Amino acid sequence: MTPRTLYEKIWDTHVVARQGDGTCLIYIDRHLVHEVTSPQAFEGLRAAGRRVRRPDLTLAVPDHNVPTTRRTDAAGNRLPITDPASAAQLAALDANARDFGVRYIPDGAAAQGIVHVVGPEQGFTLPGTTVVCGDSHTAAHGALGALAFGIGTSEVEHVLATQTLRLTPAKTMEVRVDGALGFGVSAKDLILAIIGTIGAAGGNGHVIEYRGEAIRALSMEGRLTVANMSIEAGARSGLIAPDETTFAYLKGRPMAPTGADWDKMVAWWQTLATDEGACFDKSVMIDASTIAPTVTWGTSPEDTAPIDGVIPDPDSFDDPAKRVAAAQSLAYMGLSAGTRMADVAIEHVFIGSCTNSRIEDLRAAAAVVGTRHIHAGIKQALVVPGSGLVKRQAEAEGLDRIFIDAGFEWREPGCSMCLSMNPDRVPPGERCASTSNRNFQGRQGPGARTHLVSPAMAAAAAVSGRLTDVRELMA
Amino acid sequence: MSGVTRITGRACPLGLANVDTDMIIAADHLKTTVRTGLGQYAFEGLRAAGSVLDDPAYAGAPILIAGANFGCGSSREHAVWAMMDRGFSAVIAPGYSDIFAGNAFKNGLVAVELPQAAIDQLMVGAPDSEIMVDLDSMTVKRGNLSFDFTLDPFRRQCLIEGLDEIAITLRDDPAIAAYEAKAPALGWSMGSAFAV
């Protein structure tokens, strides 16, 4: 049999029908639904008199709009959501989830959180499955060896109605990271460096498989961070082959198989890894030991620099379009070429988002904070756990005290300042060190200036009031 | 969805590369439960900074010319709804993010891919000269300029006939049911308890 990649194996396993034109009808095993991209899809079903084909394979959870301030009063009553538009979307999800009978974790449940944190945490996401969600960071689930990708609202409706999608096969790209990450360098630095290398459109049309020693050495949390940002490299999705780390992470999760089913599934999952000799359409090799803690200076995730580097001169780019874009980025960011990254002063810090809001992220940030206090120049520093369960775990470990004592705000789970659909936002012209995944113009609020960093680097920026090489604080 | 074969009219020469979905429609405007009324917010940030999008010469132009990697970023279909609500029926660019291209197609927004060299030629020219995007001959024409493009045949047929893709897929229902009976990832029953 011809050697196949992980992607090809999952694809082949999910073909329901091959159409004459090269597209395939692909079965979808897991569908995550949130409040922003689903109301129109459910409306479409109602209008056409259609049902959700597999409510048991569909999991709805609100995250984008939910406030991250306290949601109950002193007596334990739910507080109303003040923004009427947010409240309407949340109410629509609630009604749709109940009317169509899909699995549902409502706002206020302990397990509620960001869809991409909740899916793996509940064992809803499994290796070898196809996972979709009306959200571009669905690629995160690829960390468990699931073929996972973001879809638009019409596709959400299509999956709800048919449990399938009509797709053309993607091209395959291997990103092989050999060697070991250095002291103070995390999965976030790794993925930022990868995007800096291949570019924001470098993965267009491809599914990336992350391979090599440095990837194998990552924890599940670290792998989720890497796969999460595949979309920032333009890829359809990212994949990491399931292995013992994956199985250990999943075992015992509420929706994961148990007993004989578990053994059967593990046996199948073990066959999924890319075969020796399988071909990728494109290969990129990266040496992990060359990567420093990495930050972004511009308004595209490809605008990366090592923390000990300087802001590049737009004229230094070969591509004329990139020269224009870089100049526009720097104007928006209020920065000039040649400035040392470590000299950039920060006013806001955001630790959260589906990229970096898991327990390990919070531990890494808290370890850097220690007994320090946030810098006087910091106006707001938020820590937003990715789910209620992450929050509870962090509190059991006393991480909340470390953050609160240092001057951080300890919030309720949600997307928060990652895209500022709820009240959390960075004011115009102000600068934020953020553990989220997008530094687009206005992403964290109109005029907001975002520097993407790892959790440890965000903590370092919080305590020193500027972008800081976390290795100096850890020494 | 009604079918479309030919789009003729002025083309707004935006030309910018990496126009992301946040630029097309900011997150602030995603809190809607309907598909309509988003046109007023389309490209808000770009327009606030002064843009050809507000040049009266292109008022009501049905075609947008853009640079590489158009629609990158989020999966929000609101970007397509906002563009269509603003009056665009077609975009011409050297390339699109995969999700945007899919969303555009599902809503009947014709996303045509032409090489950068062709875009460069279309970017210059009198504002009052009309462009024609023709799905029949698969060409973009302006005056004596003519560029061929390609489009997935299924998508082309759906666009021209205005077909409902869900109805087409539901014709395959027996195949879907047969698949479900043997699917490896569905071979056990998922626990229903949430960790609380």
Ligand code: SF4
């Ligand atoms: S945390 Fe940010 S990127 Fe992740 S799902 Fe929420 S809004 Fe999207």
